[in-house]
Structures are given as structure tokens and as C-alpha cells.
Amino acid sequence: MLKECQQHGYFRGENCPVCQQPGRFLMNDRELDHLGRVMTGILRHFPEKYGLAVDERGWISLPQLVQAISRQHRGYHWLRAHHLIAIAESDSKGRYEVKDDRVRATYGHTVEVQLDLPTENIPDELYFPVTSDEASIVLEVGLKPTDRRKVHLSRTAADAHAAGAVRTPEPVILAVDTRRARANGLVIMQAGKTVFLVDQVPAEYLKRHASEAPAP
Numbered sequence: 001m002l003k004e005c006q007q008h009g010y011f012r013g014e015n016c017p018v019c020q021q022p023g024r025f026l027m028n029d030r031e032l033d034h035l036g037r038v039m040t041g042i043l044r045h046f047p048e049k050y051g052l053a054v055d056e057r058g059w060i061s062l063p064q065l066v067q068a069i070s071r072q073h074r075g076y077h078w079l080r081a082h083h084l085i086a087i088a089e090s091d092s093k094g095r096y097e098v099k100d101d102r103v104r105a106t107y108g109h110t111v112e113v114q115l116d117l118p119t120e121n122i123p124d125e126l127y128f129p130v131t132s133d134e135a136s137i138v139l140e141v142g143l144k145p146t147d148r149r150k151v152h153l154s155r156t157a158a159d160a161h162a163a164g165a166v167r168t169p170e171p172v173i174l175a176v177d178t179r180r181a182r183a184n185g186l187v188i189m190q191a192g193k194t195v196f197l198v199d200q201v202p203a204e205y206l207k208r209h210a211s212e213a214p215a216p
Contacts, residue, residue: 043105094192107191129164129171
């Protein structure tokens, strides 16, 4: 359930996590899930299906996005810009960014974009999940994008494990020496709260995470 607290902003759940007040109802869980999927799909993958286009930095006009969704999904005749802002600002993973009357996805793109995201305060080590079959190959040739425009790194090994578990029950976690990589000119951007983007990672900056390293 998505609601709005007059004092503390948008939140998901029954009561505001700060003041415990019930807040103003915006949409139910089914609507929240579906609209979130539609919004993410448009911003990351298929804006043209809704007669839209992202600009070179990934932005789309909020009023145009509202109109396009309402036009294609008649049940959302009530949809307004603040509903999409609420979805973006209450997202726990930081998958969206809102600025003025525009919104964009911060990561996960398959459409061509040139994101201008923060490159400071990057952790000295980030993580990436692979399958057991992929591990030796990636450690030899490095990480390159596959189904997305960028390589997506995780803040913690646990985050990487959760991401990798979508593909394989027991992902192998690789550690990326981002301190050394950045010192040598590799540009890494912070996208969501736990996601970082890079064009590719040469093999010299990769190793098995300590918990994944084979016993001596």
C-alpha cells in the first residue's frame, strides 16, 4: 500500500514509519506493483511502446509519462504525477530519480543512455555474482555487459548474492578492487542505494570473494 504523510512524505505500508500516523491513501498493493512494473519498463526498456522516448540522460517528462500510461491502461484514469513521484521516492532500492518535472531510472537500462550519476564516495570493494560455470571465464577475461548497457556491481556480498540468486541457487561472488581500478582511471557511478555502474571491469581487478575462495 502506498500512502502519504503530510509531515514525512511518501511511504509504503499501513502507517508512517516515522510518526506512525495512517497517512493519506494513494494506491493499493496491486496498483503499486503493476504501476511500478510499467514505469520501470518504460524508463529502462521500451518507452517507444508508449509513444515516448527517454533523452540522452534517461529522463522522461512526468506529465507525458502520466498521459501515456493513462492512455494505454484505462483503469488508471485517476493517475497524476504525484502518484509516480510517490512510487519513485518510496522505492527502497533507489531505482528512480525525480528532478523538477522529470523522472528516470538510475540503473538497469537496455535502451541507450549516457547517465550522469555520482562518481564520488565509491566503496573500495564492490561485488558481482556469477554462476559456477562462469567464474573461471570471468576471472580470466573480465566483466562485460550482457543484457544491460552497464555492468551492475553490488555494495555488499549479500546484495550480490541476492541479485545472483535470481539466476542460480548458489551464485559465486566476485570481489572488485574498485580502489585500484579507479586509481587507474576506471569510472564507477553510484546508481541505486546498493547498485554501482561501470562500463566493464578488467580481469586484473577481480578475485573470488574471501568466502568463495577455495581452501588452500
